[in-house]
Amino acid sequence: MKVAILGSGAMGCLFGAAFHRAGCDVTLVDVSQPHVDAINASGLELDLRGGVEHLPIPARLPADAEGPFDLVVVFTKTFHTEGALQGLAHAIGPDTHLLSLQNGLGNAEKLAGFVPDAQVMVGASMMPSDLVGPGKVRSHGDGHSRLYPAFGGNPARAEAVADALTRGGLDTQLDPAIHEAIWSKVIFNAAMNPLCALTRRTPGFLGANPEARATIRAVVEEGVAAAHANGRMIDPAPIHALTEVSMTDHADHEASMLQDVKAGRRTEVDAINGAIVLAAEAKGLAAPVTRTLWHLVKLEEAKLG
Numbered sequence: 194m195k196v197a198i199l200g201s202g203a204m205g206c207l208f209g210a211a212f213h214r215a216g217c218d219v220t221l222v223d224v225s226q227p228h229v230d231a232i233n234a235s236g237l238e239l240d241l242r243g244g245v246e247h248l249p250i251p252a253r254l255p256a257d258a259e260g261p262f263d264l265v266v267v268f269t270k271t272f273h274t275e276g277a278l279q280g281l282a283h284a285i286g287p288d289t290h291l292l293s294l295q296n297g298l299g300n301a302e303k304l305a306g307f308v309p310d311a312q313v314m315v316g317a318s319m320m321p322s323d324l325v326g327p328g329k330v331r332s333h334g335d336g337h338s339r340l341y342p343a344f345g346g347n348p349a350r351a352e353a354v355a356d357a358l359t360r361g362g363l364d365t366q367l368d369p370a371i372h373e374a375i376w377s378k379v380i381f382n383a384a385m386n387p388l389c390a391l392t393r394r395t396p397g398f399l400g401a402n403p404e405a406r407a408t409i410r411a412v413v414e415e416g417v418a419a420a421h422a423n424g425r426m427i428d429p430a431p432i433h434a435l436t437e438v439s440m441t442d443h444a445d446h447e448a449s450m451l452q453d454v455k456a457g458r459r460t461e462v463d464a465i466n467g468a469i470v471l472a473a474e475a476k477g478l479a480a481p482v483t484r485t486l487w488h489l490v491k492l493e494e495a496k497l498g
């Protein structure tokens with residue numbers, strides 16, 4: 194399988210490495226020239242719990258990526274998705290499938306603008322990953338990933354993708370209830386990521402503070418109510434359990450939103466807290482705690498310029 198990772202930062206490199214280990218022909222595509230140059234010069238350096246690995250995976254700027262690809266895995270931030278796919282349009286052929294495991298709501302709809310609906314796959318990943326510097330990625334936690342065709346249809350390609358990722362070391366399952374899984378993940382992110390970004394602390398710190406724990410619980414309850422109102426019948430218990438896992442097993446992981454504010458970058462809070470608030474309000478529900486965190490992170494973005 195010829196695979197392009199579009200947006201080869203923290204998560205893109207982790208998943209590109211798994212496809213590479215499984216024997217796929219992988220190209221890491223990214224707009225950062227120093228990152229692309231470092232990978233091509235010395236290989237991708239992955240610092241994993243099992244040790245440090247150097248993998249000879251080619252990296253390219255979007256204009257230099259040679260397609261057509263069988264699979265393009267979109268791992269940019271959500272607000273870069275459309276621009277990134279436009280930049281790789283020359284390498285998307287009639288049989289190219291697209292996959293998004295990005296956080297947030299609305300990813301399937303964005304991908305559907307570039308290939309037929311039957312070729313769009315979406316999912317969610319609980320793997321944590323940090324971009325340490327050009328060509329260097331660190332991932333010291335465990336977590337599974339789920340995916341499925343976004344708009345139904347034959348899951349054969351999704352099965353091949355999940356199989357390759359699992360063989361390459363990232364536990365990945367097919368999940369026909371993928372939109373419920375995505376809702377569960379976005380609620381988890383809405384509860385954890387803004388608090389990490391606003392306090393500049395990791396989940397372990399949140400776990401030690403009752404104020405953080407109460408806020409996390411409130412956001413989960415608001416998110417589940419919004420999901421139910423939108424026809425996604427999810428159970429809050431596994432989401433509360435995931436927040437506990439995050440505060441223990443991922444205690445030192447810098448949530449992606451924390452990495453963003455520390456680097457002075459825009460965050461994905463609109464696609465996470467913002468999307469939940471709008472989905473709740475569209476059904477006549479309020480989500481005041483989720484909305485307050487959304488606004489506080491927007492203020493943080495404004496402060497960072």
Ligand SMILES: NC(=O)C1=CN([C@@H]2O[C@H](COP(=O)(O)OP(=O)(O)OC[C@H]3O[C@@H](n4cnc5c(N)ncnc54)[C@H](OP(=O)(O)O)[C@@H]3O)[C@@H](O)[C@H]2O)C=CC1
Pocket residue numbers: 199200201202203204205222223224225255268269270271273276277278280294295296297318319320321322323324448449461
């Ligand atoms: N990090 C994590 O632990 C997790 C992240 N996620 C989700 O995965 C997605 C990716 O996150 P993460 O890996 O942390 O993000 P990163 O910022 O580490 O990686 C995104 C990469 O995409 C690049 N990029 C931006 N625009 C383009 C473009 N037009 N074409 C190609 N590449 C581009 C960025 O370059 P530049 O920086 O120069 O803009 C960057 O290198 C997000 O949706 C996130 O929420 C999900 C689970 C866990």
Ligand SMILES: CC(C)(CO)C(=O)C(=O)O
Pocket residue numbers: 296318319320321322382385386439443446447448449450
């Ligand atoms: C790693 C994980 C699952 C939890 O923090 C995440 O989604 C993120 O950092 O955005």
